[in-house]
Amino acid sequence: MRATANPAPHGSAAPRACAAAGFTLIEMMVVMVLIAILLTIAVPRYFGTVDNGKLSVQRQNIAALRDAIDKYYGDEGKYPATLQDLVDKRYLREVPVDPVTDKRDWVVLPPADQNQSGVYDIQSALAPKDGTQGSGNGGK
Numbered sequence: 850m851r852a853t854a855n856p857a858p859h860g861s862a863a864p865r866a867c868a869a870a871g872f873t874l875i876e877m878m879v880v881m882v883l884i885a886i887l888l889t890i891a892v893p894r895y896f897g898t899v900d901n902g903k904l905s906v907q908r909q910n911i912a913a914l915r916d917a918i919d920k921y922y923g924d925e926g927k928y929p930a931t932l933q934d935l936v937d938k939r940y941l942r943e944v945p946v947d948p949v950t951d952k953r954d955w956v957v958l959p960p961a962d963q964n965q966s967g968v969y970d971i972q973s974a975l976a977p978k979d980g981t982q983g984s985g986n987g988g989k
Contacts, residue, residue, distance in 0.1 A: 903948040907973060910945040914955070914971050917941050928960060928967030950975045 914932070917940040921929050925938075932955060935941045944953045950973070960969035 906948045910947065911971060911973070913941070913945065918968055918970070928965060928969055930967050932957070932968060932971070934968075947973050947975070949973055 914935075917935045918929065921935060921938065921940050929935050929938075932941075932944045932953075936943055944955070946953055947955060952974070954974040955971045956974050957968045958970040958972065959966065
């Protein structure tokens with residue numbers, strides 16, 4: 850035969866057992882404040898990292914486009930009329946997307962020599978927040 854514990858009479862330990870089963874409002878508020886503090890530290894760093902990644906991809910895309918323009922000029926002896934010409938002649942698989950604007954809206958710069966025409970250089974349609982135009986040379 851097993852011995853079972855008798856329940857406590859109404860006036861003693863029963864209310865304390867019920868109160869210890871959950872969290873108080875103060876404890877929940879402390880946890881929420883700690884989570885808010887951690888988020889205020891982490892979220893700006895996260896978005897800063899995302900922006901830096903977009904700028905890095907933008908610089909790589911500009912470098913790839915410039916390299917394709919240079920190879921086209923070396924092979925054809927003239928600059929491409931449009932960026933699509935680089936795709937048509939298989940210098941690029943496709944015109945890359947500018948990650949800052951999320952579009953293929955590169956600004957085409959003509960050659961300085963007035964006797965030539967076409968795409969001499971490109972830059973982003975939207976200047977990055979740091980004021981650079983994604984020169985692709987790393988500030989050198």
